[in-house]
Amino acid sequence: MPIIVNVDVMMAKRKMSLNELSEKxxxxxxxxxxxxxxKAKAVRFSTLEAICNALDCQPGDILEFREE
Amino acid sequence: MKSKTxxxxxxxxxxxxxxxxxxxxxxxSLLFTFIYSLFKPIVSHDxxxxxxxSQLYSxxxxxxxxxxxxxxxxxxxxxxxxxxxxxIFSKINLNNPFSAEVAKRIASTSYTALSIGILSVIxxxxxxxxxxxxxxxxxxxxxxxASEFLLMAAxxxxxxxxxxxxxxxxxxxxxxx
Numbered sequence: 001m002p003i004i005v006n007v008d009v010m011m012a013k014r015k016m017s018l019n020e021l022s023e024k025x026x027x028x029x030x031x032x033x034x035x036x037x038x039k040a041k042a043v044r045f046s047t048l049e050a051i052c053n054a055l056d057c058q059p060g061d062i063l064e065f066r067e068e
Numbered sequence: 069m070k071s072k073t074x075x076x077x078x079x080x081x082x083x084x085x086x087x088x089x090x091x092x093x094x095x096x097s098l099l100f101t102f103i104y105s106l107f108k109p110i111v112s113h114d115x116x117x118x119x120x121x122s123q124l125y126s127x128x129x130x131x132x133x134x135x136x137x138x139x140x141x142x143x144x145x146x147x148x149x150x151x152x153x154x155x156i157f158s159k160i161n162l163n164n165p166f167s168a169e170v171a172k173r174i175a176s177t178s179y180t181a182l183s184i185g186i187l188s189v190i191x192x193x194x195x196x197x198x199x200x201x202x203x204x205x206x207x208x209x210x211x212x213x214a215s216e217f218l219l220m221a222a223x224x225x226x227x228x229x230x231x232x233x234x235x236x237x238x239x240x241x242x243x244x245x
Contacts, residue, residue, distance in 0.1 A: 031245045041243040 004064040005043075007036050010055045024054040073162070081157045088150035095143035102136045123204030131198060135205070138191040145184045152177040166234035174231055178224030181217050188214035 011021060018036070022029050027047060034040045035047075048059055055062070098116045105111035105125065112125040112132070125132045156173045192214060198205045 027245065034243060035245045039243060040245045041240040043245050047245050 002066055002068050004066050005035055005038050005040065006062055006064055007032075007051065007055075010057055010061055014055050016055065021051070021054055025050040077157070077162075081154075084150055084153050084157060088147060088154055091143065091147035091150055095140065095147045098136075098143055099140050102140055106133075119208070121205070121208070123202075124198070127201065127203045131201075131203065135191070135194060135198065138187060138194065142184055142187050142191065145180055145187065149177060149180045149184065152180060164238070166231060166238045168235060171228055171231040171235060174224055175228040178221045178228055181224055182221035185214050185217035185221055188217060 007021075011018070018029060018032060022032050025032070025047070027050070035043065043063075048062070051062060052059055094116065101111055101115045105115065109122070109125055112122045113120050115121060115136075121132060121135070124135065152173050156170055156177070159167065159169045159173065161167065195205055195208060
Protein backbone atom coordinates (compact mmCIF):
# COMPACT_ATOMS: atom_id res chain seq x y z
CA MET A 1 0.00 0.00 0.00
CA PRO A 2 1.43 3.43 -0.86
CA ILE A 3 0.36 4.86 2.55
CA ILE A 4 3.20 4.37 5.03
CA VAL A 5 2.53 4.57 8.77
CA ASN A 6 5.45 6.13 10.62
CA VAL A 7 4.22 5.60 14.17
CA ASP A 8 7.42 3.72 15.07
CA VAL A 9 9.55 6.65 13.82
CA MET A 10 7.59 9.13 15.93
CA MET A 11 7.70 6.79 18.92
CA ALA A 12 11.49 6.58 18.61
CA LYS A 13 11.74 10.38 18.34
CA ARG A 14 9.64 10.82 21.48
CA LYS A 15 11.40 7.86 23.16
CA MET A 16 8.05 6.26 23.87
CA SER A 17 7.47 2.52 24.11
CA LEU A 18 4.58 0.64 22.53
CA ASN A 19 3.11 -0.13 25.96
CA GLU A 20 3.26 3.51 27.00
CA LEU A 21 1.59 4.68 23.79
CA SER A 22 -1.03 1.95 24.11
CA GLU A 23 -1.91 3.19 27.59
CA LYS A 24 -1.99 6.87 26.56
CA UNK A 25 -4.05 6.31 23.39
CA UNK A 26 -6.23 3.67 25.02
CA UNK A 27 -6.05 1.14 22.20
CA UNK A 28 -4.93 -2.45 22.51
CA UNK A 29 -1.36 -3.50 21.87
CA UNK A 30 -2.50 -5.78 19.06
CA UNK A 31 -4.30 -2.91 17.29
CA UNK A 32 -1.28 -0.67 17.75
CA UNK A 33 0.88 -3.44 16.33
CA UNK A 34 -1.46 -3.75 13.31
CA UNK A 35 -1.04 0.00 12.76
CA UNK A 36 2.73 -0.06 13.27
CA UNK A 37 3.35 -2.96 10.89
CA UNK A 38 1.23 -1.36 8.15
CA LYS A 39 -1.41 -4.12 8.17
CA ALA A 40 -4.22 -1.67 9.06
CA LYS A 41 -6.79 -1.03 6.33
CA ALA A 42 -8.17 2.14 7.91
CA VAL A 43 -7.54 4.51 10.82
CA ARG A 44 -10.35 6.27 12.68
CA PHE A 45 -10.00 10.05 13.09
CA SER A 46 -10.46 9.55 16.83
CA THR A 47 -7.48 7.12 16.93
CA LEU A 48 -5.38 9.49 14.83
CA GLU A 49 -6.30 12.38 17.10
CA ALA A 50 -5.34 10.37 20.21
CA ILE A 51 -2.00 9.28 18.70
CA CYS A 52 -1.18 12.85 17.59
CA ASN A 53 -2.09 14.05 21.07
CA ALA A 54 0.07 11.42 22.77
CA LEU A 55 3.06 11.88 20.46
CA ASP A 56 2.59 15.65 20.16
CA CYS A 57 2.74 15.66 16.40
CA GLN A 58 0.66 16.26 13.25
CA PRO A 59 -1.14 13.50 11.24
CA GLY A 60 1.38 14.16 8.45
CA ASP A 61 4.17 13.09 10.76
CA ILE A 62 2.53 9.69 11.17
CA LEU A 63 1.12 9.09 7.69
CA GLU A 64 3.13 9.33 4.51
CA PHE A 65 2.20 8.78 0.87
CA ARG A 66 4.89 7.02 -1.13
CA GLU A 67 4.26 6.18 -4.77
CA GLU A 68 4.80 2.49 -5.57
CA MET B 69 -35.48 -10.32 17.63
CA LYS B 70 -32.26 -12.24 18.20
CA SER B 71 -33.98 -15.03 20.11
CA LYS B 72 -36.53 -15.34 17.27
CA THR B 73 -33.74 -15.74 14.70
CA UNK B 74 -32.08 -18.35 16.89
CA UNK B 75 -35.30 -20.35 17.31
CA UNK B 76 -36.02 -20.19 13.55
CA UNK B 77 -32.49 -21.42 12.87
CA UNK B 78 -32.90 -24.24 15.37
CA UNK B 79 -36.15 -25.36 13.71
CA UNK B 80 -34.47 -25.17 10.29
CA UNK B 81 -31.51 -27.17 11.62
CA UNK B 82 -33.82 -29.97 12.79
CA UNK B 83 -35.76 -29.89 9.49
CA UNK B 84 -32.52 -30.09 7.51
CA UNK B 85 -31.44 -33.15 9.50
CA UNK B 86 -34.82 -34.81 8.90
CA UNK B 87 -34.67 -34.09 5.16
CA UNK B 88 -31.04 -35.24 4.99
CA UNK B 89 -31.82 -38.54 6.71
CA UNK B 90 -34.87 -39.06 4.46
CA UNK B 91 -32.79 -38.43 1.36
CA UNK B 92 -30.03 -40.75 2.62
CA UNK B 93 -32.58 -43.51 3.20
CA UNK B 94 -34.08 -43.00 -0.26
CA UNK B 95 -30.70 -42.81 -2.04
CA UNK B 96 -29.37 -45.79 -0.05
CA SER B 97 -32.45 -47.94 -0.68
CA LEU B 98 -32.47 -47.13 -4.38
CA LEU B 99 -28.74 -47.84 -4.67
CA PHE B 100 -29.09 -51.10 -2.77
CA THR B 101 -32.09 -52.37 -4.80
CA PHE B 102 -30.40 -51.23 -8.03
CA ILE B 103 -27.24 -53.23 -7.29
CA TYR B 104 -29.30 -56.16 -5.98
CA SER B 105 -31.47 -56.16 -9.10
CA LEU B 106 -28.38 -56.68 -11.26
CA PHE B 107 -27.99 -60.09 -9.60
CA LYS B 108 -31.70 -60.81 -8.97
CA PRO B 109 -33.79 -59.40 -11.85
CA ILE B 110 -37.03 -59.96 -9.89
CA VAL B 111 -36.07 -57.00 -7.68
CA SER B 112 -36.56 -54.65 -10.67
CA HIS B 113 -40.36 -55.18 -10.27
CA ASP B 114 -40.34 -53.03 -7.14
CA UNK B 115 -37.18 -50.98 -6.75
CA UNK B 116 -38.42 -48.34 -4.37
CA UNK B 117 -42.01 -47.55 -3.34
CA UNK B 118 -43.50 -49.38 -6.31
CA UNK B 119 -41.00 -48.24 -8.94
CA UNK B 120 -41.23 -50.96 -11.56
CA UNK B 121 -38.58 -50.98 -14.30
CA SER B 122 -38.71 -54.71 -15.07
CA GLN B 123 -39.80 -54.10 -18.68
CA LEU B 124 -36.80 -51.84 -19.27
CA TYR B 125 -34.54 -54.41 -17.58
CA SER B 126 -35.72 -57.20 -19.86
CA UNK B 127 -35.57 -54.92 -22.95
CA UNK B 128 -31.96 -53.74 -22.48
CA UNK B 129 -29.77 -54.00 -19.38
CA UNK B 130 -27.60 -51.09 -20.53
CA UNK B 131 -30.59 -48.70 -20.72
CA UNK B 132 -31.73 -49.90 -17.30
CA UNK B 133 -28.28 -49.36 -15.73
CA UNK B 134 -28.01 -45.95 -17.43
CA UNK B 135 -31.39 -44.73 -16.18
CA UNK B 136 -30.94 -46.00 -12.64
CA UNK B 137 -27.38 -44.67 -12.43
CA UNK B 138 -28.70 -41.21 -13.30
CA UNK B 139 -31.57 -41.44 -10.80
CA UNK B 140 -29.35 -42.76 -7.97
CA UNK B 141 -26.74 -40.05 -8.71
CA UNK B 142 -29.42 -37.37 -8.45
CA UNK B 143 -30.64 -38.68 -5.09
CA UNK B 144 -27.10 -39.01 -3.74
CA UNK B 145 -26.38 -35.44 -4.84
CA UNK B 146 -29.61 -34.26 -3.18
CA UNK B 147 -28.49 -35.89 0.07
CA UNK B 148 -25.04 -34.29 -0.33
CA UNK B 149 -26.72 -30.90 -0.88
CA UNK B 150 -28.45 -31.20 2.49
CA UNK B 151 -25.20 -32.42 4.06
CA UNK B 152 -23.66 -29.14 2.90
CA UNK B 153 -26.59 -27.21 4.41
CA UNK B 154 -26.05 -29.04 7.73
CA UNK B 155 -22.35 -28.12 7.56
CA ILE B 156 -23.30 -24.48 6.95
CA PHE B 157 -25.55 -24.54 10.03
CA SER B 158 -22.74 -26.04 12.13
CA LYS B 159 -20.10 -23.58 10.90
CA ILE B 160 -22.13 -20.37 10.99
CA ASN B 161 -21.48 -18.04 13.90
CA LEU B 162 -24.18 -15.38 14.17
CA ASN B 163 -21.84 -12.95 15.93
CA ASN B 164 -19.35 -13.19 13.11
CA PRO B 165 -21.35 -14.66 10.21
CA PHE B 166 -19.03 -13.98 7.30
CA SER B 167 -16.39 -16.69 7.31
CA ALA B 168 -14.44 -18.26 4.47
CA GLU B 169 -15.65 -21.74 5.48
CA VAL B 170 -19.34 -20.77 5.18
CA ALA B 171 -18.75 -19.00 1.85
CA LYS B 172 -16.97 -22.11 0.55
CA ARG B 173 -19.86 -24.33 1.68
CA ILE B 174 -22.46 -22.06 0.04
CA ALA B 175 -20.47 -22.13 -3.21
CA SER B 176 -20.20 -25.93 -2.93
CA THR B 177 -23.99 -26.13 -2.39
CA SER B 178 -24.55 -24.07 -5.54
CA TYR B 179 -22.30 -26.41 -7.57
CA THR B 180 -24.17 -29.43 -6.19
CA ALA B 181 -27.51 -27.82 -7.11
CA LEU B 182 -26.13 -27.10 -10.60
CA SER B 183 -25.05 -30.75 -10.96
CA ILE B 184 -28.52 -31.93 -9.87
CA GLY B 185 -30.13 -29.57 -12.38
CA ILE B 186 -27.92 -30.74 -15.24
CA LEU B 187 -28.40 -34.43 -14.34
CA SER B 188 -32.18 -33.88 -14.12
CA VAL B 189 -32.19 -32.34 -17.61
CA ILE B 190 -30.17 -35.30 -18.94
CA UNK B 191 -32.46 -37.80 -17.17
CA UNK B 192 -35.56 -36.07 -18.50
CA UNK B 193 -34.18 -36.20 -22.05
CA UNK B 194 -33.17 -39.82 -21.61
CA UNK B 195 -36.63 -40.80 -20.34
CA UNK B 196 -38.27 -38.96 -23.28
CA UNK B 197 -35.99 -40.91 -25.61
CA UNK B 198 -36.81 -44.20 -23.84
CA UNK B 199 -40.57 -43.54 -24.02
CA UNK B 200 -40.32 -43.88 -27.83
CA UNK B 201 -39.27 -47.50 -27.28
CA UNK B 202 -41.53 -50.25 -25.85
CA UNK B 203 -39.78 -50.32 -22.47
CA UNK B 204 -42.59 -49.40 -20.07
CA UNK B 205 -41.24 -46.13 -18.67
CA UNK B 206 -44.31 -44.05 -19.62
CA UNK B 207 -45.32 -43.69 -15.99
CA UNK B 208 -41.78 -42.82 -14.95
CA UNK B 209 -41.51 -39.04 -14.91
CA UNK B 210 -38.25 -37.45 -13.99
CA UNK B 211 -36.50 -34.15 -14.47
CA UNK B 212 -39.45 -31.88 -13.74
CA UNK B 213 -37.47 -30.09 -11.02
CA ALA B 214 -34.45 -29.39 -13.24
CA SER B 215 -35.20 -25.71 -13.80
CA GLU B 216 -35.82 -25.18 -10.07
CA PHE B 217 -32.42 -26.65 -9.23
CA LEU B 218 -30.71 -24.56 -11.90
CA LEU B 219 -32.40 -21.44 -10.51
CA MET B 220 -31.41 -22.46 -6.98
CA ALA B 221 -27.79 -22.94 -8.13
CA ALA B 222 -27.75 -19.44 -9.61
CA UNK B 223 -29.23 -17.87 -6.46
CA UNK B 224 -26.83 -19.74 -4.18
CA UNK B 225 -23.88 -18.70 -6.34
CA UNK B 226 -24.93 -15.05 -6.05
CA UNK B 227 -25.29 -15.48 -2.25
CA UNK B 228 -21.79 -17.01 -2.06
CA UNK B 229 -20.40 -14.00 -3.93
CA UNK B 230 -22.22 -11.64 -1.54
CA UNK B 231 -20.70 -13.65 1.32
CA UNK B 232 -17.24 -13.24 -0.17
CA UNK B 233 -17.77 -9.47 -0.28
CA UNK B 234 -19.03 -9.66 3.31
CA UNK B 235 -15.79 -11.43 4.32
CA UNK B 236 -13.74 -8.66 2.68
CA UNK B 237 -15.74 -5.94 4.48
CA UNK B 238 -15.54 -7.83 7.78
CA UNK B 239 -11.76 -8.26 7.53
CA UNK B 240 -11.39 -4.57 6.62
CA UNK B 241 -13.51 -3.73 9.64
CA UNK B 242 -11.32 -5.92 11.84
CA UNK B 243 -8.23 -4.16 10.51
CA UNK B 244 -9.62 -0.69 11.24
CA UNK B 245 -7.73 0.81 14.15
